[in-house]
Amino acid sequence: MGPLFYSARDRREDYKCGRKDARRHLPLVPRHHKRGIAPGQQLALPPGNNVEPGQAAAAISLTPFLNELFNRRNQHLAALYKLYLNERGQLLEALREADTQRQKLLVRQTAAQDEVEKLSQPLTDTEATAYTFGEKKAKHPEELVRRRRTREREEKFRTARSELEDISERLTDMASAAGKAQSALASKLQATQASGMEVVAYYEQRKARYFSGLTHTHRRNVELLELLKLTDPGLPEWVTWGPVALGGA
Numbered sequence: 001m002g003p004l005f006y007s008a009r010d011r012r013e014d015y016k017c018g019r020k021d022a023r024r025h026l027p028l029v030p031r032h033h034k035r036g037i038a039p040g041q042q043l044a045l046p047p048g049n050n051v052e053p054g055q056a057a058a059a060i061s062l063t064p065f066l067n068e069l070f071n072r073r074n075q076h077l078a079a080l081y082k083l084y085l086n087e088r089g090q091l092l093e094a095l096r097e098a099d100t101q102r103q104k105l106l107v108r109q110t111a112a113q114d115e116v117e118k119l120s121q122p123l124t125d126t127e128a129t130a131y132t133f134g135e136k137k138a139k140h141p142e143e144l145v146r147r148r149r150t151r152e153r154e155e156k157f158r159t160a161r162s163e164l165e166d167i168s169e170r171l172t173d174m175a176s177a178a179g180k181a182q183s184a185l186a187s188k189l190q191a192t193q194a195s196g197m198e199v200v201a202y203y204e205q206r207k208a209r210y211f212s213g214l215t216h217t218h219r220r221n222v223e224l225l226e227l228l229k230l231t232d233p234g235l236p237e238w239v240t241w242g243p244v245a246l247g248g249a
Helices: 007-021 064-119 133-138 143-218 221-228 243-247
Strands: 042-044 056-058
Touching: 007 056, 007 064, 064 143, 143 221
Parallel strands: none
Antiparallel strands: 042 056
């Protein structure tokens, strides 16, 4: 999706649309009842856009221009959100894979640590003089068997320690991969929200220019100005969500 550019020609067109609707007496604006709004002309507003729950506002209809403007804005935002969800899914999959590998490595690390601890202990007399079938048949002297068992123990110890170090390095790599995935999730959210705010800013410019032409010509511009800020149906909540809420991690 390319950047949205609001040209001088677009500004003139939106202003003209506002004046055109005003000459058609759109939107329909109820008259004031003394200082307040006439009874029966109020409706409850949904929460959002700094509107308190239960707050009432005078009934006012959106013009076709505003309906189209808000629909296009929300379509742009929905497209951004869909793209974010697709890319977030890939990042979450990488994060889950890193976590799965990490859990497996932790099990192996525990077993390797136990093996290193076991092999670091000195041989017992029974272990040092444990003959193999071939050694017993060949009648090898006990001292030769002791040296052989000691050498075998040292080789096993070095192998076990090397495996433990390899597992520790892989765990570090998994932690780094998980950290990168988490950082990418946060960055993707921030980039998506920044793009979303650019879209919002573009349509806010169009709305403001349209309102300028509308209120300049509308026969009830005083009442209209009080109600215009309440005509926006509001932005999707994800535009202002934080990394945890939207990142799903």
